[in-house]
Amino acid sequence: MKRGRALAAAVGVLALxxxxxxxxxxxxxxxxxxxxxxxxxxxxxxxxxxxxxASAEASGATLEDRRxxxxxxxxxxxxxxxxxxxxxxxxxxxxxxPRYRIDELLFAPEVTTLFxxxxxxxxxxxxxxxxxxxxxxxxxxxxxxxxxxxxHFIQVQVRRPDGPVARVVYDGPIGDSLxxxxxxxxxxxxxxxxxxxxxxxxxxxxxxxxxxxLQLPLEITTQRTDTLAHPAPPPDSLRLPERRASGxxxxxxxxxxxxxxxxxxxxxxxxxxxxxxxxRYAVAALAGGAGILGFAREFPGSMIAGNRLANEQRDQxxxxxxxxxxxxxxxxxxxxxxxxxxxxxxxxxxTGR
Amino acid sequence: xxxxxxxxxxxxxxxxAAVPGRAPAQAPPGAGVSAGASAVWEESTVGTAVIRxxxxxxDGRARASVWRLDLxxxxxxxxxxxxxVANQRTLVEGDAMLGVRLTRWIKLEGGPRVRAYVTPTxxxxxxxxxxxxxxxxxxxxxxxxxxxxxxxxxxANLRPALPFGQAQSGEAGISVRLGRSPLWSQVGxxxxxxxxxxxxxxxxxxxxxxxxxxxxx
Numbered sequence: 001m002k003r004g005r006a007l008a009a010a011v012g013v014l015a016l017x018x019x020x021x022x023x024x025x026x027x028x029x030x031x032x033x034x035x036x037x038x039x040x041x042x043x044x045x046x047x048x049x050x051x052x053x054a055s056a057e058a059s060g061a062t063l064e065d066r067r068x069x070x071x072x073x074x075x076x077x078x079x080x081x082x083x084x085x086x087x088x089x090x091x092x093x094x095x096x097x098p099r100y101r102i103d104e105l106l107f108a109p110e111v112t113t114l115f116x117x118x119x120x121x122x123x124x125x126x127x128x129x130x131x132x133x134x135x136x137x138x139x140x141x142x143x144x145x146x147x148x149x150x151x152h153f154i155q156v157q158v159r160r161p162d163g164p165v166a167r168v169v170y171d172g173p174i175g176d177s178l179x180x181x182x183x184x185x186x187x188x189x190x191x192x193x194x195x196x197x198x199x200x201x202x203x204x205x206x207x208x209x210x211x212x213x214l215q216l217p218l219e220i221t222t223q224r225t226d227t228l229a230h231p232a233p234p235p236d237s238l239r240l241p242e243r244r245a246s247g248x249x250x251x252x253x254x255x256x257x258x259x260x261x262x263x264x265x266x267x268x269x270x271x272x273x274x275x276x277x278x279x280r281y282a283v284a285a286l287a288g289g290a291g292i293l294g295f296a297r298e299f300p301g302s303m304i305a306g307n308r309l310a311n312e313q314r315d316q317x318x319x320x321x322x323x324x325x326x327x328x329x330x331x332x333x334x335x336x337x338x339x340x341x342x343x344x345x346x347x348x349x350x351t352g353r
Numbered sequence: 354x355x356x357x358x359x360x361x362x363x364x365x366x367x368x369x370a371a372v373p374g375r376a377p378a379q380a381p382p383g384a385g386v387s388a389g390a391s392a393v394w395e396e397s398t399v400g401t402a403v404i405r406x407x408x409x410x411x412d413g414r415a416r417a418s419v420w421r422l423d424l425x426x427x428x429x430x431x432x433x434x435x436x437x438v439a440n441q442r443t444l445v446e447g448d449a450m451l452g453v454r455l456t457r458w459i460k461l462e463g464g465p466r467v468r469a470y471v472t473p474t475x476x477x478x479x480x481x482x483x484x485x486x487x488x489x490x491x492x493x494x495x496x497x498x499x500x501x502x503x504x505x506x507x508x509a510n511l512r513p514a515l516p517f518g519q520a521q522s523g524e525a526g527i528s529v530r531l532g533r534s535p536l537w538s539q540v541g542x543x544x545x546x547x548x549x550x551x552x553x554x555x556x557x558x559x560x561x562x563x564x565x566x567x568x569x570x
Contacts, residue, residue: 248491255458255490259499262525263542266503267559270523271546274557275405277394283542283561287492287499287527294492 027057030069037072042079049073067097075111090118098124098149123152123203124212125174127345135338141181142340148174153207156180157200166192184338191336194222211351217343224336227329231321234314240307249298256291260284383418389564395433396557404440406433412564423452443471450485460487479547481506481520496530516550537566
């Protein structure tokens with residue numbers, strides 16, 4: 001059985017010579033481990049690779065080197081019939097790079113099968129975002145492409161560090177990959193203020209049961225255009241009285257009646273012995289009648305239709321002005337530029353907690 | 354009754370003079386003229402004899418205003434006919450009044466008034482120094498105004514010489530502005546009574562007047 005696996009590995013190595021050659025250009029211990037694996041010396045390969053992981057060089061290695069070392073370590077462990085150790089190495093590979101797919105031409109079927117099984121049960125995503133995004137008034141979005149190790153549930157949030165969630169961007173399943181868009185607004189529809197945020201991707205086999213959290217630091221700078229102040233309502237001093245005061249009505253009544261009484265009675269007081277003419281009653285009736293009509297027209301408390309209309313027109317004009325300013329402010333707010341800087345991802349594994 | 358009327362006139366004049374009142378808004382200098390006619394009824398009592406005359410007086414006035422002061426000049430003239438042709442006479446009257454507008458609704462005036470009764474054989478002149486109070490109110494906005502005028506003569510000089518008794522007069526009516534023009538129409542009733550000392554002779558004039566006033570205010 002061992003011989004069969006080794007043969008398959010050798011065939012894979014021979015078939016993909018250039019790839020192997022490239023792999024050998026990594027760190028020395030990793031290269032020696034890979035050569036040992038290709039020589040079907042799984043024990044030696046395991047030894048070289050574990051020595052490398054224990055070295056200081058491994059902690060500062062690139063993702064490519066670490067992934068390659070882990071893949072060969074897992075494959076060597078499989079050849080050594082250490083399935084659990086192989087699974088552990090492959091699980092680290094999947095978490096390190098969820099997009100990674102093992103080359104079925106390079107590795108033996110039992111290696112690729114185990115890797116596939118590990119990938120299926122390990123729920124992780126990789127996120128690809130532009131380092132710098134600018135959102136303007138043209139309806140642009142902050143875009144992110146998510147790559148899943150296998151089908152599972154994710155929830156993507158934008159949140160303040162140790163603060164409340166500003167917006168849940170996505171909550172649902174992910175298959176192979178998923179494109180997400182965020183318009184820079186919180187759950188109320190308002191543009192989020194400048195500051196530090198995280199794009200947080202919570203992964204798990206079941207909804208709302210995250211086993212892995214990936215956080216992308218997000219520095220947001222919003223450049224707003226000043227909005228206009230709403231116009232002040234018309235001052236009360238400009239408001240015309242809508243109901244008649246008592247003064248004009250009383251003046252009309254008193255003035256008309258007094259003049260009428262004067263025309264009727266005054267002659268009797270000024271010239272009591274004279275033969276007075278009845279014509280004075282016509283003037284008395286005219287003046288008194290005019291006073292009564294004037295009082296009726298200026299009846300205290302009655303509505304002044306013209307003033308009311310003028311006030312309504314003034315109020316309507318003000319409201320129209322407010323609407324114009326509000327529309328202008330909406331335009332200015334929409335025109336605000338938002339600059340988003342995305343940092344390096346931080347991953348937290350919750351299964352060990 | 355007569356004393357009550359006189360007391361009223363004096364009280365109005367006194368109140369107007371004593372109360373400073375609120376000055377109306379300072380207005381630019383202005384002027385106005387008016388022309389009209391009055392249907393006149395005259396009752397002339399001499400002793401126990403009463404002569405009644407009627408006629409039409411033509412009336413013309415001019416006014417100049419500066420600040421709160423008004424200078425009014427008036428003239429009216431007309432023939433008064435009686436039942437007997439021998440009793441017909443012509444009435445000519447002129448006055449010059451200097452007035453002050455204390456408020457929008459009250460104006461006090463004073464000045465001389467000369468009245469002449471002209472017959473073919475003689476002319477009799479009454480020169481009276483008079484004080485007047487004019488009250489006005491807006492009846493339907495400023496375009497329709499009612500007014501009352503009360504006047505009292507404080508002294509008089511008659512020719513041929515007669516001892517002056519008393520004289521008082523009053524007028525009430527209504528003024529209507531014609532549209533938005535500076536032209537006003539005015540309808541009023543006026544009465545004037547003058548007597549010599551002792552009441553042996555009393556001249557009473559009543560009139561129903563119609564005027565047109567050209568005034569920017």
